[in-house]
Amino acid sequence: MSDDDQQLRVSKIRNGTVIDHITGGQALNVLAILGINGTSGESVSVAMNMPSDRLGKKDIVKVEGRELSQNEVDVLSLIAPAASINIVRDYDVVEKHRVERPSVVVGVLECPNHNCITTEDEPVQSRFAVVDDGVRCEYCDTIIRDELPAHIVTD
Ligand code: CTP
Ligand code: ZN
Known part of the structure; x- marks a missing residue:
């Protein structure tokens, strides 16, 4: 097995949003903020407590075919202040930004x-x-x- 095979834990997505650098342990709360409980049929991947240089441990949530509203991002920033939002189109990250603490x-x-x-x-x-x-x-x-x-x- 190559290094890549050993390290690929969650597949890349084609179109949608990757929320990366979520505070370790907060992924399920992020899903709650997005109103995702699994019944609406979207493909969602969740990785929890992955090693991270910056955070020690981080969670990642990938949602296929979905972009986030500003209201969702604002609340998310309160429980995951270091999160980054990556918009993916046709497998490429076309937009990346850090969440900001809203007023x-x-x-x-x-x-x-x-x-x-x-x-x-x-x-x-x-x-x-x-x-x-x-x-x-x-x-x-x-x-x-x-x-x-x-x-x-x-x-
Ligand atoms: N990603 C994905 N599917 C894609 C493209 C990217 O799931 N088609 C994920 C990557 O696995 C990563 C995140 O989106 O978790 C951001 O991708 P990228 O910007 O390529 O990675 P990095 O440069 O490592 O991101 P950063 O600098 O924000 O840590
Ligand atoms: Zn009130």
Whole structure:
């Protein structure tokens, strides 16, 4: 077996998005942010706790045939601040960028306050300001400090 055979752990994709340099252990939370639970039929590869020079251990998520929305990338940056987003077309990486910490995240997270207008049957999207110790609901000021993944909207 050649070196390449020994090192190829997850196949390359033809078209879609590779999220690389995800903080080790966060891949399943990244899938939750993308709303991927396996039932919608997309091909998805996940590698967890791979050795990385920069991070020690990293996760990688590859999603065939899908690009990410800015809202998804914004929330992702909070749990995987070193992640890079690679857009692949016809097997080539045609775009690569690092995620950036946003000042607000819209949609994607659900306010834990059951009386908040964003959690009632109103057509109001959640909006959280990114603050030093977490994210703060712009409607009711509730702060989510940790357990961010537990507040990802699942529909
Ligand atoms: N990749 C993939 N399918 C492709 C092309 C790339 O799955 N058709 C993956 C690579 O395996 C890698 C990531 O996308 O995990 C980025 O690819 P590339 O830019 O070629 O790799 P590097 O130069 O190592 O990336 P970086 O400098 O960001 O570490
Ligand atoms: Zn709220």
